[in-house]
Amino acid sequence: MDSRAAIRQSIETADMIADAYLGDLEDSELFIRPVDGANHAAWQLGHLICSEHSLINGVRPGSMPDLPEGFLDKYSKETASIDDPAQFHTKDEYMRLRKEQRAGTLKVLDTLTDEDLDAPAPEKFRAHFPTVGSIMVLQGMHTTMHAGQWAVLRRKLGKPVTI
Numbered sequence: 437m438d439s440r441a442a443i444r445q446s447i448e449t450a451d452m453i454a455d456a457y458l459g460d461l462e463d464s465e466l467f468i469r470p471v472d473g474a475n476h477a478a479w480q481l482g483h484l485i486c487s488e489h490s491l492i493n494g495v496r497p498g499s500m501p502d503l504p505e506g507f508l509d510k511y512s513k514e515t516a517s518i519d520d521p522a523q524f525h526t527k528d529e530y531m532r533l534r535k536e537q538r539a540g541t542l543k544v545l546d547t548l549t550d551e552d553l554d555a556p557a558p559e560k561f562r563a564h565f566p567t568v569g570s571i572m573v574l575q576g577m578h579t580t581m582h583a584g585q586w587a588v589l590r591r592k593l594g595k596p597v598t599i
Contacts, residue, residue: 439553440545443572447545450576450583451538456598457586463527467519470588475516477589480582481530482511487578488537491571492544494558500540503533541575548572 437445458477466478475483486508493500509515510524518524525533553569556562565571590598 446576450579453583454579457583470592478524479516485533485537486511492541495568496544499544501536
């Protein structure tokens with residue numbers, strides 16, 4: 437298995453976990469905070485979509501599918517405390533946008549050489565993610581980190597174990 441295949445597998449595994457945890461959640465359940473101070477799943481989904489869009493466009497400018505007008509502005513640190521569902525999107529919208537962005541990421545991944553993966557990341561990301569490869573690896577890891585939070589939400593809601 438080469439590095440691109442390993443990165444792809446980690447991303448696809450993260451997506452399988454996320455889909456399992458999100459699959460039976462209702463729109464209203466996306467706004468339940470598992471503990472005080474935690475971000476709700478609706479904000480987290482928007483944040484993941486925005487993060488992936490920005491990071492991969494940083495690696496390959498213009499490579500990612502467009503997001504709806506104003507989407508990037510809705511998922512900042514300043515909006516994380518908002519609980520009004522009218523200020524956010526539906527689960528179906530998040531799932532569609534997540535799949536569109538992920539397809540864009542995988543398309544970029546398929547074009548990267550080993551040299552590309554070893555290349556320095558865009559300057560604004562380098563403090564945490566020094567190479568293009570580390571940005572690509574982050575896509576699966578970031579999703580999995582938030583999926584862990586959704587597992588706690590599922591427990592709070594009394595949902596069955598899915599994986």
